[in-house]
Amino acid sequence: MAEETTTLRVARYRPERGPEAYVDEFDVPYREDMVVLDALNYIKDDLDGSLTYRWSCRMGVCGSCGMMVNGVPRLTCSTFLREFHPKPVVVEPLENFPVIRDLVVDITDFLEKLREVKPWVIREEEKRVEDGEYLQTPEEIDRYKQFSMCINCMLCYSACPVYAQDPEFLGPAAIALARRYSLDSRDQGRSQRDEVLGVDTGIWDCTFVGECSVVCPKDVDPAAAIQRTKVDTTTRGMLAAVWPFQGRT
Amino acid sequence: MQERRKETGGISLDDALGASEKWDFEPKKKKPELYLTIPPKELVFWALFSAGGMVTAFLIPIHVAILGIAFAAGWLPDDALSYERVLDFARHPLAKIYLGILVVMPLYHWAHRFRYAVHHQLGVHGWKRLVATFCYGTATLGTALTVWILLRI
Amino acid sequence: MWWLRTKAYRRFAAREATSLFAAAFSLVLLLFLFGLSRGRQAYEGFLRWLERPGTVVLSAVILAAILYHAGTWFRLTSHILVVRLGRLVVPRKVVISGLVALWLLVSGLVLQLYARF
Numbered sequence A: 001m002a003e004e005t006t007t008l009r010v011a012r013y014r015p016e017r018g019p020e021a022y023v024d025e026f027d028v029p030y031r032e033d034m035v036v037l038d039a040l041n042y043i044k045d046d047l048d049g050s051l052t053y054r055w056s057c058r059m060g061v062c063g064s065c066g067m068m069v070n071g072v073p074r075l076t077c078s079t080f081l082r083e084f085h086p087k088p089v090v091v092e093p094l095e096n097f098p099v100i101r102d103l104v105v106d107i108t109d110f111l112e113k114l115r116e117v118k119p120w121v122i123r124e125e126e127k128r129v130e131d132g133e134y135l136q137t138p139e140e141i142d143r144y145k146q147f148s149m150c151i152n153c154m155l156c157y158s159a160c161p162v163y164a165q166d167p168e169f170l171g172p173a174a175i176a177l178a179r180r181y182s183l184d185s186r187d188q189g190r191s192q193r194d195e196v197l198g199v200d201t202g203i204w205d206c207t208f209v210g211e212c213s214v215v216c217p218k219d220v221d222p223a224a225a226i227q228r229t230k231v232d233t234t235t236r237g238m239l240a241a242v243w244p245f246q247g248r249t
Numbered sequence B: 001m002q003e004r005r006k007e008t009g010g011i012s013l014d015d016a017l018g019a020s021e022k023w024d025f026e027p028k029k030k031k032p033e034l035y036l037t038i039p040p041k042e043l044v045f046w047a048l049f050s051a052g053g054m055v056t057a058f059l060i061p062i063h064v065a066i067l068g069i070a071f072a073a074g075w076l077p078d079d080a081l082s083y084e085r086v087l088d089f090a091r092h093p094l095a096k097i098y099l100g101i102l103v104v105m106p107l108y109h110w111a112h113r114f115r116y117a118v119h120h121q122l123g124v125h126g127w128k129r130l131v132a133t134f135c136y137g138t139a140t141l142g143t144a145l146t147v148w149i150l151l152r153i
Numbered sequence C: 001m002w003w004l005r006t007k008a009y010r011r012f013a014a015r016e017a018t019s020l021f022a023a024a025f026s027l028v029l030l031l032f033l034f035g036l037s038r039g040r041q042a043y044e045g046f047l048r049w050l051e052r053p054g055t056v057v058l059s060a061v062i063l064a065a066i067l068y069h070a071g072t073w074f075r076l077t078s079h080i081l082v083v084r085l086g087r088l089v090v091p092r093k094v095v096i097s098g099l100v101a102l103w104l105l106v107s108g109l110v111l112q113l114y115a116r117f
Helices: A036-047 A108-116 A138-148 A155-159 A161-165 A172-182 A190-197 A211-215 A222-242 B002-007 B013-017 B041-058 B060-073 B083-091 B093-120 B128-152 C007-038 C040-051 C053-080 C092-115
Strands: A005-012 A022-029 A066-069 A072-075 A089-092 A099-101
Touching (some): A036 A089, A066 A155, A072 A211, A108 A172, A138 A172, A155 A172, A155 A211, A161 B093, A172 A190, A190 A222, A211 A222, A222 C053, B041 B060, B041 C007, B041 C053, B041 C092, B083 C007, B083 C040, B093 B128, B093 C007, B128 C007, C007 C040, C007 C053, C040 C053, C053 C092
Parallel strands (some): A005 A089
Antiparallel strands (some): A066 A072, A066 A089
8 A cells, every 4th residue: 555645846955065056856655634844854854864944843833944835935834735735845945035055044134133123121110020010901912912923933024025125124023023012011112113113124115015914824914013103103203293292202 | 139140150131232232212301392303204205105095095986987987978967067167166275175185195195106116116226316206206296286277277 | 027926916016006097097187177277168178088988998997996996905904994992803894894985975975076066
């Protein structure tokens, strides 16, 4: 009884072997409950131990296993082979990022941009431990919760045509996370983040293509975050031009 | 707390971040708070684009349907677009404001979208100032023309 | 041309292109007002241009483009406009329906302006 198999076409790049990328084809056993990551793990364990790729939690919360599957940025741990079987599955490294090796990309640019938006609660003065915890109502949490679901998987950067052309663009996840913190009731650093966001490589470079939100595996809707930031920034800026009493942050 | 941290070999947050990472807060409390600011240009462009999009979405379809199709098809009352009636309407100052908005806002909406289309879709990298000047300049020329014509009615 | 590659990108390009048709109609309106400012002869000449079949075809194309703009604009707005009632958020489809209702109201008012004084 022959085992059912499916074909994976995996992009390879081994810098020590030369500058050209190439494709390796593998036949992996197929079961209905297998995901692309399972297939990659089978290849590495049984067929070609040199295959290099990132993965960790295998359950869609760590953001490590992002790759292009048939030309679409996906989390390989959450993409079932049955979606494509019996057609071959093409696996390539995440688009718009330099490739280090095989399916591993250099994410430095994203990490630098993430740091730029100061993704932490900024306080003028920290509350002393003796004064107790920061309290938040469910409504206050609602305001930013959606944007806090980001797992930094960078699928949105791969989907964004603006980032593809303009590597200086801050990008969906960074802006969404900036908004997550600026909307946090404990935070007092919105004006600092606005300085980073309000430049022409920040929120203004976005033309609301919306593909970032389409590919996001956690329904963060970064496109909405960016547009809402545009609205907020514009409203505040216009008011500041006509209303002389400047408020708080 | 400090002592314990030193014992366990931990470092303070400041040291971990390095001196250059100190958060600098604006001196909000001391400054006199009565001042106006000129909004940055990107804000104004986006505001015009957004308002223009609203006008285009809500008002333009019916105007196109009426002027472009219904009139030619004879679906309007005979005197709906007569010279006297329209002139009478257009001479009213509020009508001029309405007509002005109707003509001008879609121009600024076009200007912003076209500007980014030139860069992102036509692949023109650089020449940012030139492209922006052309787009918003054209819209502003259109605005000037509109004002001039409306004042002559 | 990246924007020809996928269906979503092509739709995006079409959406952005509608702004050209909006500007085109602004030009038509400007000619309308210019004719009005020049006097009866010029104005009625413009009306005759409006009645030509070529103009009607052009208008139909512009109308289709602007309607596509309106539809996409309302969908985009539904992502941006968050209406909260306590802990409930008004679903996007309801926001879109509200915008469409407003659009129908405004269109009706404008129609009244033309068809009845």
